[in-house]
Amino acid sequence: MLTVVGPVEGEEHARSEHPERPVRVAAVMEGLADLHLGGDLVMVPSRAAEAHELDRVHSERHLLDLRQFCRQGGGSIDGDTYATAASWDIALQAAGAGLVAIDELRRGRADLAFVAARPPGHHALADRSMGFCLINNVAVAAASLVAAGERVAIVDWDVHHGNGTEALFWDEPGVLYVSTHQWPCYPGTGRASDVGGPRAPGLTLNVPLPPGATGDVVRLAFERLVTPVVEDFAPTWVLVSAGFDAHRADPLADLALTAGDFADLARLVSGYAPTPGRLLLFLEGGYQLDALRASVAATLGALVGSPEPVESPSSGGPGREQLDAVATRRREGLDQMA
Numbered sequence: 001m002l003t004v005v006g007p008v009e010g011e012e013h014a015r016s017e018h019p020e021r022p023v024r025v026a027a028v029m030e031g032l033a034d035l036h037l038g039g040d041l042v043m044v045p046s047r048a049a050e051a052h053e054l055d056r057v058h059s060e061r062h063l064l065d066l067r068q069f070c071r072q073g074g075g076s077i078d079g080d081t082y083a084t085a086a087s088w089d090i091a092l093q094a095a096g097a098g099l100v101a102i103d104e105l106r107r108g109r110a111d112l113a114f115v116a117a118r119p120p121g122h123h124a125l126a127d128r129s130m131g132f133c134l135i136n137n138v139a140v141a142a143a144s145l146v147a148a149g150e151r152v153a154i155v156d157w158d159v160h161h162g163n164g165t166e167a168l169f170w171d172e173p174g175v176l177y178v179s180t181h182q183w184p185c186y187p188g189t190g191r192a193s194d195v196g197g198p199r200a201p202g203l204t205l206n207v208p209l210p211p212g213a214t215g216d217v218v219r220l221a222f223e224r225l226v227t228p229v230v231e232d233f234a235p236t237w238v239l240v241s242a243g244f245d246a247h248r249a250d251p252l253a254d255l256a257l258t259a260g261d262f263a264d265l266a267r268l269v270s271g272y273a274p275t276p277g278r279l280l281l282f283l284e285g286g287y288q289l290d291a292l293r294a295s296v297a298a299t300l301g302a303l304v305g306s307p308e309p310v311e312s313p314s315s316g317g318p319g320r321e322q323l324d325a326v327a328t329r330r331r332e333g334l335d336q337m338a
Contacts, residue, residue, distance in 0.1 A: 158243025171197030215261030
């Protein structure tokens, strides 16, 4: 059983020709329809996140300023990020979607859940919106679980490093943050030597990958570098920042994954969850609509046993030789903390 919370399309949170636009969620819903799940798919509406739920990760000043900015009509926050008069309310719905999904999973109503909401969130910092992101949706959900005594692994396979999520949990012993991302690429963070704060040494794991890296490289990175760390951490929940902009057709970056690669990653990451009902995926990036549709169908299809994806996994790109260097730099980062 798959629960999808949303869709939160946010038609009023839109800017002409901007890559982060409402039709992205329409493509996600088309990908879901391609699975023909019938009664095995349950759609659940979102709700607005409340102040005490947002305060766990964002500063009061940031939230007040963002709300006021939107109430005054919005505009450009930075060169990439915008808001409209309706964006505050839409961002609250996007942040609340993960909380609804957690409730659904806790009640045993599904084996996994997917948050079909925009704007995305993993670049949003405690006191700053950036990178198309207003509120950090996955962080709001993770913080609610930590407050309840859970151990949360966040796996971020978006092509861009989730600098906001990393910063928010940098020194949090209840959260393991893992990111595979293109390097160099926006926002310029995510070095392999960045390993977490003094209360959470080793609980940040970054795997920077070169342009052109294919799915076989990403899978090898998970097998060699990520899986042992996740197993040692022993999470009680697994949250995925499921960005699909690492697809080879995406216009905003230069990794070379296919829908089939995302299916493989989904199967692998699902094994990190200790039991059914503890896996939750969040839509992050993905800006080529056909690729987004195919990747969502492949990812969720792999988790519910639907037919094989339309694209085969990719291989042959660069990056294998760099994984040893990633491991070395991570060890150096840990040694500096000792």
